[in-house]
Amino acid sequence: MPTDPICGMYVEGSPDDLALTRDNRTYYFCSSSCRDTFADPTRDLRDLGHRIAFGIPATILVIFLQYGLLRFAGAEAVEAVLALAVQVYLGRPFYQGAWDAIRTRHGNMDLLIAIGSTSAFLYSIAVLLVPGRLPDAVYFDASSAILTLILVGNYLERRTRAVAADTLEHLRSILPATVRRVRDGREETVALGEIQPGDRLKVRPGERIPVDGAVRSGLSSVDESIVTGESVPIGKAPGDRVVSGAVNGDGVLEIEAHRVGEDTFVGQIGRIVSDAEASKVPLQRTADRIAAAFVPVVLALAVAASLGWTLLGRADPTDGILIFVTVTIIACPCAFGLATPAAIVVGTGRAARDGILFKGHDALEQAARLERLLTDKTGTLTEGRPSLVEFRVIPGEDPQGLLAVAAGLESSSEHPFAPAVIAEAERRGIAPASIERFRALPGEGVEGFWNGRRVTLGRIGPEGFPAPDGPVGATARSEAILSIEGRPKALLGFEDRLRPSVASAIAELRSMGIATVMVTGDREEVARTIAREAGITEVYAGVKPAGKVEILRAFQSRGEAVGFLGDGINDAAVLTAADVGIAIGAGTDVAQEAGKIVLLRSRWTEVPLALRIARSTVRKVRQNLVWALGYNAVLLPIAAGLLVPWLGFGIYSVLPILGAAAMALSSTLVLL
Numbered sequence: 001m002p003t004d005p006i007c008g009m010y011v012e013g014s015p016d017d018l019a020l021t022r023d024n025r026t027y028y029f030c031s032s033s034c035r036d037t038f039a040d041p042t043r044d045l046r047d048l049g050h051r052i053a054f055g056i057p058a059t060i061l062v063i064f065l066q067y068g069l070l071r072f073a074g075a076e077a078v079e080a081v082l083a084l085a086v087q088v089y090l091g092r093p094f095y096q097g098a099w100d101a102i103r104t105r106h107g108n109m110d111l112l113i114a115i116g117s118t119s120a121f122l123y124s125i126a127v128l129l130v131p132g133r134l135p136d137a138v139y140f141d142a143s144s145a146i147l148t149l150i151l152v153g154n155y156l157e158r159r160t161r162a163v164a165a166d167t168l169e170h171l172r173s174i175l176p177a178t179v180r181r182v183r184d185g186r187e188e189t190v191a192l193g194e195i196q197p198g199d200r201l202k203v204r205p206g207e208r209i210p211v212d213g214a215v216r217s218g219l220s221s222v223d224e225s226i227v228t229g230e231s232v233p234i235g236k237a238p239g240d241r242v243v244s245g246a247v248n249g250d251g252v253l254e255i256e257a258h259r260v261g262e263d264t265f266v267g268q269i270g271r272i273v274s275d276a277e278a279s280k281v282p283l284q285r286t287a288d289r290i291a292a293a294f295v296p297v298v299l300a301l302a303v304a305a306s307l308g309w310t311l312l313g314r315a316d317p318t319d320g321i322l323i324f325v326t327v328t329i330i331a332c333p334c335a336f337g338l339a340t341p342a343a344i345v346v347g348t349g350r351a352a353r354d355g356i357l358f359k360g361h362d363a364l365e366q367a368a369r370l371e372r373l374l375t376d377k378t379g380t381l382t383e384g385r386p387s388l389v390e391f392r393v394i395p396g397e398d399p400q401g402l403l404a405v406a407a408g409l410e411s412s413s414e415h416p417f418a419p420a421v422i423a424e425a426e427r428r429g430i431a432p433a434s435i436e437r438f439r440a441l442p443g444e445g446v447e448g449f450w451n452g453r454r455v456t457l458g459r460i461g462p463e464g465f466p467a468p469d470g471p472v473g474a475t476a477r478s479e480a481i482l483s484i485e486g487r488p489k490a491l492l493g494f495e496d497r498l499r500p501s502v503a504s505a506i507a508e509l510r511s512m513g514i515a516t517v518m519v520t521g522d523r524e525e526v527a528r529t530i531a532r533e534a535g536i537t538e539v540y541a542g543v544k545p546a547g548k549v550e551i552l553r554a555f556q557s558r559g560e561a562v563g564f565l566g567d568g569i570n571d572a573a574v575l576t577a578a579d580v581g582i583a584i585g586a587g588t589d590v591a592q593e594a595g596k597i598v599l600l601r602s603r604w605t606e607v608p609l610a611l612r613i614a615r616s617t618v619r620k621v622r623q624n625l626v627w628a629l630g631y632n633a634v635l636l637p638i639a640a641g642l643l644v645p646w647l648g649f650g651i652y653s654v655l656p657i658l659g660a661a662a663m664a665l666s667s668t669l670v671l672l
Contacts, residue, residue: 018100031097031110037158048155055090055148058082062144076138080128083140087121090147101295111295116328117146123321137318139325146329175244175266179210182254195260203253209246212259214239220251294331298636302327305640315649322652326639330655331632343624347617355601356610363596366580367614369561370514373582373607374552374574376566377520377527378478379416380584381534382496384567388420389477390493400430402490405450406482408433409457413446417480417494442545445480456483457492459521478526498533505604506535512608517555519548519564519574548574565607566595582607 018029020039029035037044064070065079094117097110124138180187182200192210195201200216203209209222221233224246233249236242242255244264261267306324309315315323348358358364375381393399407425410418411432425432435448435455445458458480482490506516517538520527527541540551548564552574555562564571564578575581575595583595584602599606643651 018104031100031108034097045155045158048151048158051090051093052148052151052155055086055144055151058086059141059144059148062086063141066138066141076128079138079140080125083121083124083144086144086147087117090144090151091117094147094150108295112298112328112331113146113150115299116325117143119321119328120146120325123318139322142322142325175208175210180204193261195257197257197260199257201255201257203248203255205248205250205252207248209242209244209248209253209255211255211257212242212244212264213255213257214241216254216256218251218253220253221249223247223249298328298331301636301640309641309644314644319649319652322649322655323639323641326652326655327636330635330639343617343620347613347620351610351613354606354609354613355599355603356606356613357598357600358610358614359596359598363580364614364617366561367563367597367611368618370563370580370611370614371560372515372517372555373509373563373565374517374519374548374555374578375536375564376548376571377518377522377530378496379567380565381498381502381518381530381536383499384416384496386417386420386478386494386496388417388424388492389495390479391424391490392493393490394488397489399490400428401433402482403428404430404433405435405455405484406457406490406492407431408435408450409438409446409448409455411435412438412448413440415440415446416496417478417492420494421492444544450484453485456486457481478522498530499602499604502534502604505607508608509611510535512611514611519543519551521545545571545573549577552577582610 018032018035020027020029020035027038029038061070062079062082065075065082091114094110094114097108098114101108101111120139121143124140124143126133127136127138175192177192178189179192179195180202181190181195182202187202195211201210201213205220215236215238217238218236220236222236222242223233224243236253242253244259245266259265302324305327306315306320309323310317310320344364347364351358358367378384378386391399391403393402403421403425406421407430410421412435422432433450435450438446438448440446441456441458445456447454447456447458449455478494478496480492480494481488482492509516515538516534516536517540518527518531518534518536519540521543522541524539524541527539531537531539540547543551548571552562552564556579561579563580563582564574565582565584566575567584571581575583580597581595582597582599584599584604584607597610599610639655
């Protein structure tokens with residue numbers, strides 16, 4: 001059942017005029033005020049500020065007049081006029097929302113507020129118009145204070161929500177509205193939304209790159225800190241990839257658009273953050289059911305309490321009206337509705353600012369439960385930029401020809417070893433050989449055909465490619481075998497460095513009660529060396545992709561919540577099988593990552609930070625739900641007359657105002 005993204009109330013069956021579409025998703029609202037808040041939060045905050053600026057001094061004057069602190073002829077009339085102005089100007093959003101609730105047959109907070117404040121106001125008008133028929137007490141102070149205090153609470157709530165959502169709004173507005181498209185040698189200024197893949201765009205110094213694509217002409221340096229978190233400019237030349245949101249440096253670039261709109265890096269981030277903010281964790285389901293039935297239950301309680309005390313002869317009609325007003329005002333279904341979305345907006349917003357994206361409705365709660373984290377080695381624990389430190393061939397073979405074949409194979413590969421092989425061939429001035437029918441073999445290596453012969457490059461050992469004669473596997477470096485027609489021809493040795501802060505991050509995870517386990521396809525000697533540097537004691541080496549899933553499920557079978565940290569592409573299967581998959585080294589195609597959490601900046605310090613944010617967010621959700629339940633469970637009986645036997649009905653002279661303050665505070669506290 002859909003819920004209002006502003007107040008969290010159920011809105012099934014809302015009419016079309018109470019719906020908005022944004023980012024290809026349709027949102028439904030309980031009232032026009034919630035719809036307008038969602039559509040333009042800045043304007044809504046400004047409008048609330050104007051109403052509060054009038055309401056506070058007007059309400060203070062009403063209170064001064066009512067309690068005789070200001071005395072002059074016609075003071076009662078002035079008080080009534082001020083209360084009417086507050087009722088009309090400050091009450092307008094609530095009356096609109098109440099009407100929307102009536103026509104859609106879905107109770108909302110506005111309906112309760114409108115009924116409560118209007119009851120107090122109309123009763124007071126009746127006292128003035130028919131003196132002597134009713135007790136002399138008027139409650140203009142209550143009707144005015146109710147609206148003013150609740151609007152102040154709404155303002156604080158929406159200010160907090162706006163601050164939390166700044167990251168998403170910044171992402172939506174970061175790209176330019178118009179761009180310069182180059183066609184047939186001529187430039188034209190067009191809307192960004194008109195750009196299609198294949199279009200050429202000109203980007204001047206200091207401008208943001210509007211699409212994901214490749215440089216076709218020009219030289220410049222580009223600040224890609226939006227991806228890397230590092231502000232050091234990166235040189236760009238023809239053929240180099242560029243990412244949307246990056247800032248062009250001192251040169252003019254002509255780029256070809258590859259991905260546009262929501263498919264760009266910025267678009268994907270915005271969609272992921274938006275999806276996370278709109279999600280519900282399982283803890284919210286019970287609260288949703290309570291909120292759905294809350295308004296009719298409260299109205300029934302208000303009527304029953306008012307009539308009950310009156311019919312029992314314990315309360316006069318004035319007290320009965322005040323009981324009704326207090327119950328309707330003090331109730332707060334919004335506290336239930338806001339409990340989860342408020343915490344998630346704050347948590348995901350904070351995470352996004354640190355380059356951490358939570359994907360999926362349960363990513364936060366699953367991450368908060370994590371007890372064990374399995375991690376890959378190459379490109380995860382290590383930097384993923386290995387260097388080729390050894391190239392040893394079988395005696396009698398041609399080293400240059402074999403390196404050309406290796407470079408040819410790796411030219412089509414996405415494995416971290418590929419750039420090292422290609423770079424070494426370039427350093428020696430060797431052109432990559434032409435490879436046909438290339439195929440990647442997950443967990444084994446790559447293969448193809450060169451001059452009609454099958455060539456392979458990959459694992460050592462009986463389960464992979466056969467090793468050549470001579471000492472192999474005696475060092476702590478990663479090694480691969482180049483074979484032709486199944487016969488080993490060369491050994492390639494690689495070395496990679498541990499990522500910065502890995503050891504300290506793993507120590508922090510240990511302090512959080514999370515055990516870290518290395519699961520890698522590399523050899524035992526290499527894995528143990530890296531594990532010692534990282535502070536990992538449990539290691540599984542020589543594991544194929546399917547084996548990683550088996551190891552993960554073995555831990556899960558013990559009842560543990562198990563995560564996997566990998567590069568998001570090569571480890572797709574185990575990332576999907578994990579309770580929570582964390583993709584590191586994701587690059588720019590974040591939407592295609594298998595992980596439920598994506599670390600944009602590929603820093604290990606973000607791993608414990610992401611889990612701490614998840615834990616604090618879920619803890620806040622639980623606290624909010626406890627607060628919402630406790631608030632209503634304690635104050636509704638008090639409003640209905642629980643304390644009357646001890647304190648009498650005199651408490652209702654102030655209880656409506658205190659109730660309005662408590663209701664406003666309840667909605668605000670779940671956001672703090």
